[in-house]
Amino acid sequence: MHSTHRTIRNHSEKLRLYVIGRLSSAQANPYGKGQNIELAGIRDGYRMFMTISQSRWERVERSYPRELAEFSRNEEGLSVFGLFLVTIDPIKKGKYTNFSTVQVVDAALMTTTDQLIPVESRFEAKIADLLVNQKRSFIKPLRFDATRDLVRPDFILTDVREREGCPMEVFGRTDEKYLARKAEKEIYYARVFGSDNWWSWNAADGDPIPSLPDLALNQ
Secondary structure (H helix, E strand, O other): OHHHHHHHHHOOOOEEEEEEEEEEEEEEOOOOOOEEEEEOOHHHHHOEEEEEOHHHHHHHHHHOHHHHHHHHHOOOOEEEEEEEEEEEEEOOOOOOOOOEEEEEEEEEEEEEEOOOOEOOOHHHHHHHHHHHHOOOOEEOOOHHHOOOOOOOOOEEEOOOOOOOOEEEEEEOOOOHHHHHHHHHHHHHHHHHHOOOOOEEEEHHHOOOOOOOOOOOOOO
C-alpha cells in the first residue's frame, strides 16, 4: 500500500487503477450529483476520497441490485466487496496532502461471508458458515466458472464417498420462475447423481437445515 501511495504521489498526471475493498458506505454527494463511496479503511489505508457520477451509479444499481440490497440491510456475517476501475488525482496541497481524489469509472460488486466466501443470499451464507465451522471440504462454484452443465450447484462437498462430490442447493425463493427452475434442478440431480446423492435446503419455506452428508471413511 505504501509503495502504491508513493507511485501516486510522484506521478504528475492522473492514474487509472483498480481498487478492491469492502464497501463501507455509499451516500449522495452533498456537493453535486452522484455518490460518495467509502471502503473499510479508506482513510487510514487507501487515503482516497471516492466519488461516482450519477449515471454510473445508476448503472451499478441496475447491474447489482441484490448486492446493494444486502448492503443496505447490513446483515451480520455478510459483506459486499467492490472492484473499482478508477482515475486517481493526487492532492498536492493543504490539509489532505498525500490523499487522492478518486473518480469511479466502472464497478463490480460481490457479496461474501466473513471468510470471504462468495454467496448469493443470507441463506447461502448460513450454509457456508456451517461448512466452515464443521471443517468440511467443499467447492463454491461461481457464475464465472459456468460450464456446459445444465446446473451450477451452490456448493459441492468434496469430502464424501462419491468421487464426483455431493452437489448442494439452497432454495431461497418462492416466485414462479424460481420454482420452475428448482423443479428442473431436482430432476437433473436425481437423474445424474441419484435421489440420495445430492443435498438441498428449502430455506424459503422455513424448513430446518437438513443434516449434512456423511464424511467419507478416509477423511
